[in-house]
Amino acid sequence: MSKYWKPGSERPRTVLVDDEEGGVLFLSSPPSSSGFGHSSLERQRQRLPVYKYRTAILYLVENHATTIIVGETGSGKTTQIPQYLKEAGWAEGGRVIACTQPRRLAVQSVASRVAEEMGVKLGEEVGYTIRFEDQTKPNVTKIKFLTDGVLLREMMDDPLLIKYSVIMVDEAHERSLSTDMLLGLLKKVQRRRPQLRIIISSATIDAKSMSTFFHIRRRNIGQAAEDPTPSELPAILSVEGKGYNVEIHYVEEPVSDYLQAAVNTVLSIHDKEPPGDILVFLTGQDDINAAVQLLTEDAQNNGLLVLPLFSGLSRADQDLIFSPTPKGKRKVVISTNIAETSLTLEGIVYVVDSGFSKQRFYNPIPDIENLVVAPISKASARQRAGRAGRVQPGKCFRLYTEEYFVKEMPAEGIPEMQRSSLVSCVIQLKALGIDNILGFDWLASPSPEAMIRALEVLYSLGILDEDAKLTSPTGFQVAEIPLDPMISKMILSADTYGCSEDIITIAAVLSVQSIWISVRGAQKEFDEVKLRFAAAEGDHVTYLNVYKGFIHSGKSSQWCYKNYINYHAMKKVIDIREQLSRLLRRLGIVLKSCERDTQVLRKAIIAGFFAHACCLEEFSPNGMYKTIKSSQEVYIHPSSVLFRVNPKWVVYHSLVSTDKHYMRNVIAIDPSWLIEAAPHFYQVRKPNPAPY
């Protein structure tokens, strides 16, 4: 242990150079550490690129409130840095080292890897917390991995995150909604708790803006001598990755049809290049299926094994992707963005990058989120290319010109914060006591329009009052419920209508992607089976029937299979439902069933979703509706049980925007219920009774 830098001991002989712009520290020559352990796991640890920066990292963390670590994939930073910190004493005295990840799967796999390296049982010294699963032991767990969403939730009980000595925010370059929120909040926490150390780990070089953001200036300078305050200047350290070299190829002329170009490129790779699997990035399910079709026709006798990959795939189909490529075959995986970050495929040597992905954009004026095909960023393009260099040197074929890449492609994507509705963000910040939302120190400020729209929506739901403060009890209760605020409001209203037992089932189903299995080819049969569950009132009531059937079957996977229902989705429904019933009990709400009084059920739904009311246009031949709020043209989605039924008045849960705006999850209502539920929002007989 003596070889390691320990807090409070002499500074290591490391050359640190002052950066001319603002005193940022760079490491110019990493020290070489030697002699630790002899087991093969230890040797593996020492071979990781991050190992030679061990002393430097510990020095920087000791002396800087914030340390920014720029490292490519494979550097080992995620698994090693928490261990270095623990070895250096950061987990002593009951303190905990936290490391956040954007995704659940990463949390679990990294935690078990670290537990294995440390030779401890997962859930004790090394643990993790994700929703529905807490594998930590109080006073025992020293290194804790968790999703950034869970850490945000923890802040509601422990705003200063007192139990943590160091918080490492990993994958910060992805700039997810919760990462951005967390970073803004951590900056605030740091001001109150100068001893807290933050490590921000990012794959891109945009460390400068992160550094500027975290360059805090504290008011109270005087600190006790034995408790020295770390420098408020963030340190930046760059760690190289371990990936193999990937040769980049561009097209010479822009392509007009990237689908066809992708197919041609795959065939030409197969024709000219040595063995190795191919990963193709396209935008969505339709494109992917079309490409699979084209390639399969071509692939009859030529040894290509073509597989689609997107999140809606069944478990069995996803497993196909991971099974080893049969001898003499070449695997071609045609994928959405899911393979860019969420899934890692081994054995990929060639990547074909269309340069596009589907991205969410939010328009605050009509309060609608759109999913559109848009060009990716340079950061994404690099990430995609990197997928070819995991096992050996690879090649990436970009279906755009080099000139386009250099001159036109944006360096970074737009942070999710600037592409989303902010209702959930706003309510979480409010619950943390941040009243001046407009003045919050964001890493990337959302548009004032989006902010105002979020405040308006929350006000209309009775979650915020005129002073934009959380109402009591509704506002505080909604903030406790980990769901979209409109769903939370619906749940709380169900208490007054006496149907909370049923409503939490609906809320749970609405919170999972889809409980139906996506079928191709068996559409007609699927529709017939669906009719067994269909309720005249609409989709929400239909879900109650499905849930009942599932419970009645003894939660049988066989039953699900027979009824085209996604078993894994149903299990998640059960989990969410459990969580909600525990939460409601804590809020003092007694669960009660309305015994299929669908009128009170729908009134409870309206209490959350009155703003989504629509009226069928008179004489509309194609089932066109208009939203009451903003006269937006919308249609019932063909997957709804009310498709072609077209009741005069409906309320929808969400919109899917493609060529038209489609309402997904629709119920039929009586317009008088709207006025009853939201008299402040709707008035009788006015042409456009929107309140804004």
Next chain:
DNA sequence: GAGCACTGC
């Protein structure tokens, strides 16, 4: 009679 990139609490 048409279709939902991806996460997360």
